[in-house]
Amino acid sequence: MRRGEGAEEAPRGQAPTPAPTPISTPQDPDSDPDPGPGPEERIAARRRRIAARLDAKRRQALGEDEEPKEEVEEEEEERRSHREVEESQQRLAKLLFEGTQMVTNIQVAADSRETQRRAEEAELKQQRLKKLENEAKSSTYEFEKISSKWALAEDVTVPQELWQLLNQQQQQCSLLLEEKNKLISELQQELKNKDEQYVQAMKKQSDDIHLLLERMEEQIRIMLKTYRHKLHHIEQTFEFERRELLDSNRKKWEEAIQAHNTKELEYLHARMRKVEEFEKQLNQLRVQDEEEYNSMKIQLENDVQNLERQLQQTKAAYLLNQEKLEYNLLVLKKQDEENTIIRSRQKRKINRLHSSLNNLRTKLDKQEKQFREENQSLAADCERITGQCKEVQKRMRHFAASDAEKFTEVWLMNEEEAKRLMRKALDADRIIHTQQLGLPWEQPRHWFLNNIGPLRRYKAKRMATKLAAEVLAGGTEPLAPLWHWETQFQVSQLASWALWAQLKATGLVVTHEGQHPWGLYFGSLREKSRAAKEALQVRDSSKDGEYWEALAHVIPETTLKLWDALLVALEEYYNVLTRRASLLAELAELQQQNLELCLMLERYSTSGVSVGSLKMGQRAVGGGTRGFPARGRVPKLLLAVPTHRTWWQGPGIITIIFLSPQVTSKLLSPPVQRLDLELLCPWGAR
Known part of the structure; x- marks a missing residue:
């Protein structure tokens, strides 16, 4: 098939399909000039001109000539x-x-071909049905004719006549079969023709699809090219208008300055021209009315054309609906014929089903007997399982009660231990506030201080049978590790671990053991164990962690930071007091040594030596260590004795130096004592 054609030659045995309506291919926008404006555009442009003319006249009547x-x-x-x-x-x-x-x-062309094909197919179908009916009638007549001749064979006694009768019957039967075979061959040939037509139709549809794709691609290319061309042209137009607008605005500004000077003179002559302008306006109004009448006439003509177009569309829809109704009528007739055939088949099928029903009844009796025997065995099994279920429920209630008691005991024990540690921490906080800081201390009032025992909160009720089913489904595995659950309890260990982290600064010893893996499973079993006979209440443990966390954080973070700061300050204060105590001990030793020196001086002065003068000075030396004993040694008394000379050569000098240990404190640092004594010696050396 050549491109651009809407249809091709129909295959043999099929009428030619109508070709699609030829549509001119849109040309390239560069080579094809733009079409002229339509009637609606001309009407709109004319209306705009009329409105602009009326506005200009109105402004001219008011004396505004330049602005319009x-x-x-x-x-x-x-x-x-x-x-x-x-x-x-x-x-x-x-x-x-x-x-x-x-x-x-x-x-549209494909739809028209399909419509024509269906119409031809319906006509051929009617012809086939009519042909089959005629053939059925003729064959029935021939068959009855052949059957009627068999009755004559009973009266014939001559073998030759009987042989001739048999040959005639055989010939008639062969003729009847030949007609049937001929009809079958014609139908098979028609079926082959339909197969060939189907292949050709598929090929035609494939060609139409390829043509459709080519046209769509061509249209996309043309549209893209047109869009680019128009966009470029619009951009050029806007650029040109922008330049013109700048030039016109510049000219308008210059003209406005000049017009301002001449407006005063023109305003005097405007009043005289108003009478003439009013007459002109009357003429213009007449012209305007005529133009409006013409525009209204054109609009009404367009409305009439639109209504005629809608009438044509309505007629086309009516014809299409009429064809659909005729086709539906043919379909209903065909369905009626098929229903008659189906009823005859169903009657034969009912006869076959009656025989199968008798066989099924015998099988049903056998199966009912077998089911009764199985029912008896299943009833015995049900009684046995019911007894096991009751035993499991009894065992479950026993474990639930024992677990509840153990949980309460463990809770009370850990709660008492936690509250004891909490009271100890609060007493330490009270002593720190009242004795060390001198601040008033208030007893904290928390919601968990007055609580004793587990929190009394319960979840929604669950049926005991449901819990028993869960236990039965789990088997006996949850009962195996009960001996290990009775030896350890996770709640106390978690509480001790939480308190240990917060009470470490107070000097209290808090120990805890590691977490055991049975904790989570024990908690889930404890929730399942509170069973009743008909309904079960499960305690809500969602607030337990919050409760123990609140006990562990009874001392707030700000108070802990205050304790840390107070600990650092007290350590510094302790170091200062320690240094002060050591300095007081050294002071006592120095006082004792000074007392001994005084006694030595008194003894020396009473020994008969005249004292000329006694100079006693004191010089403070800082924390240096040059030439002095190390800290902690016993101070020594050093006497500087003059060189060996005769007693009577002149006075001598005895110098006593007392060296104190090194003191590094900045608050209390006793100085080094130096005593210079000038004595009269019998010898003359100094």
């Missing part, structure tokens, strides 16, 4: 760009419409 011209020019400039945009939109819409029509034209 400027506004008309601005409107013309604006219309130039808008006109370009509108023309581009119309051009693109036209291209899109033509492309859509080209694409849908193929579908």
Whole structure:
């Protein structure tokens, strides 16, 4: 099939299909000039001109001559760009419409071919049915004729006549079979023709699809090219209008300055021209009414054309619905014929089903006997399982009660231990506030201080039978590790671990053991163990962690930071007091040594030596260690004795130096004592 053609030659035995309506391919926008404006555009442009003319007359009557011209020019400039945009939109819409029509034209042609094919198929079907009916009637007549001759064979006694009768019957039967075979061969040949027609139709559809794709791709290329061309043209138009607008605004500004000087003189002559202008306005109003009448007439003619077009569409819809109803009538007739055939088949099928029903009844009796025996065995099994279920429920209630008691005991034990540690921490906080800081201390009031025992909160009720089913499904595995659950309890260990982290700063010893893996499973079993006979209440343990966490954090974070700061300050204060105690001990030793020196001086002075003068000075030496004993050694008394000379050569000098240990404290540092004594010696050396 050549491209552009809507149909091809129909195969043998099929009428030719109508070709699609030819649609002209849209040309390239560069080579095809833009189409002229339509009637609606001309009407709109005419209305705009009339409105601009009326506005100009109104302004002229009021004495505003220059402004209407400027506004008309601005409107013309604006219309130039808008006109370009509108023309581009119309051009693109036209291209899109033509492309859509080209694409849908193929579908319309295919639909028309299919409609014609169905009509021809219905006609051929009626012919086949009529032919089959005629053949059935003729064959029935021949068969009855042959059957009637068999009765004559009983009266024939001559073998030759009987042989001739048999030959005649055989010939008639062979003729009847030949007619049947001929009809079958004709139907098979028609079936082959239909297969060939189906292959050709598939090929035709494939060609139509390829043609449709080619047209769609061509339309896409044309639309893209048109869009680019129009966009470039619009950009050029806007650039040109921008330059013109700048020039016109500049000219308008210069003209406005000049017009301002001349407006005063023109205003005096405007009043005289008003009478003449009023007469002109009357004439213009007549012209305007005529134009409005013409525009209204054109609009009404367009409305009449639209209504005629709608009438044609309604007629086409009526014809299409009529064809659909005729086709549905043929389908219903065919279904009625098929229903008669199906009823005859169902009657034969009912006869066969009656025989199978008797066989099924015998099988049903055997199966009912077998089911009764199985029911008895299952009833015995049910009684045995019911007894086991009751035993499991009894065992479950026993374990639930024992677990509840153990949980309460463990809770009370750990709660008492936690509250004892909490009271100890609160006493330490009270002593720190009242004795060390001198601040008032208030007893904390928390919601968990007055609680004793587990929290009394319960979840929704569950049926005991449901819990028993869960225990039965789990088997006996949850009962195996009970001996290990009775030896350890996770709640006390978690509480001890939480308190240990917060009470470490107070000096209290808090120990805890590692977490055991049975904790989570024990908690889930404890929730399942509170069973009743008909309903079960499960304690809500969602607040337990919050309760133990609150006990562990009874001392807030700000108080702990205050304790840390107080600990650092007390350590520094302790170091200062320790240094002060050591310095007081050294002071006592120095006082004792000074007392001994005084006694030595008194003894020396009473030994008969005249004392000329006694100079006693004191010089403080800082924490240096040059030439002095190390800290902690016993101080020594050093006497500087003059060189060996005769007793009577002149006075001598005895110098006593007392060295104290090194003191590094900045608060209490006793100085080094130095005593210079000038004594009269019998010898003259100094």
